[in-house]
Amino acid sequence: MLTSSALLAVNPLDAGSLLAAFGALGIAVIMFAETGLLVGFFLPGDSLLFTAGLLCTTGAHSGPHLNLGQVLAAAAVGALAGAQTGYLIGRRGGRALLARSRNKRLHEGALRAEEILDRYGHGKAVVLARFVPVVRTVLNPLAGALGVNARTFTLWQIAGGLVWTVGLVLAGYALGSSIPSVDRYLLPIVAVVVVVSLLPLVLEVLRSRRQAKAR
Numbered sequence: 001m002l003t004s005s006a007l008l009a010v011n012p013l014d015a016g017s018l019l020a021a022f023g024a025l026g027i028a029v030i031m032f033a034e035t036g037l038l039v040g041f042f043l044p045g046d047s048l049l050f051t052a053g054l055l056c057t058t059g060a061h062s063g064p065h066l067n068l069g070q071v072l073a074a075a076a077v078g079a080l081a082g083a084q085t086g087y088l089i090g091r092r093g094g095r096a097l098l099a100r101s102r103n104k105r106l107h108e109g110a111l112r113a114e115e116i117l118d119r120y121g122h123g124k125a126v127v128l129a130r131f132v133p134v135v136r137t138v139l140n141p142l143a144g145a146l147g148v149n150a151r152t153f154t155l156w157q158i159a160g161g162l163v164w165t166v167g168l169v170l171a172g173y174a175l176g177s178s179i180p181s182v183d184r185y186l187l188p189i190v191a192v193v194v195v196v197s198l199l200p201l202v203l204e205v206l207r208s209r210r211q212a213k214a215r
Contacts, residue, residue, distance in 0.1 A: 019052055024070040027052055031078030031165070034137055036085035046133065049075055049165055053172025068173060075165035079130075083140045083157040090144025109134035113142045122148045127160035 019026065030048060033040030052075070056068040113135050116125040122143070129139040143153050 019048070019055060019066065024052075024066060024074040027071060028074035028078035031075055032082035032085070034082065035079050035140060035161075036082030036089070038137060038141065040082075040137060045136070046168060049168035050172040053169035053174075054176040056169075056173050057176030068169075072166060072169055075169055076162060079161040079165050080158055083161055084154065086137075086140030087144040087148075087150070087153055087157070090141030090146075092144075109138040110142060113139040114146075117143070117146065117148075122152050123156040126153060126156040127163070130160040130164040 027048065030040070030043050031045065034043040034045045052066055052071045053068075055066045056071055112132070113125075113129060116129060116132075116135065116139065119125075120128060126139065126143065126148075129136045140157070
């Protein structure tokens, strides 16, 4: 059992700290919060999944050893249940909840989510949003608020959620299995994952600014 001092030492922005404290159960909770609750937009989803896969390799020694099957199950269940919960929240008043928030980043994410829905259509947008930080948090309740068909949303959020969670976990596991003692370089690897995951967000911001200047 975690002591109060151990809980206070957990850094919610550090994937390694979260995994060391909560293991596979923590993955499910964080995936649920990041994809289903607007307050979870700051959580490190991409780096958490990749790091969890890395720590499933038998050679990992700088962090907790995790079971690959448990990690895959926890990640998938948390992400799928979170997205569906976010959609249902949106159906019951997602716009009002978003309007109460004063977080600029969250509102920017909502605008990008709407643009993605308009540009790619509902199914493709739900899948693509999984790979864009903040947008994957906002799009699910926004889809509910905009009246996206429940069957369409459920089908594509399951497809996108499985590709996102399983893909990143297995990518981390493959890297850890193929390179001895790769966990010694955990921090720079996670930093690269975070940067890559933020690229779509940065490109979208730049595109929006170019369009604003053109108008």
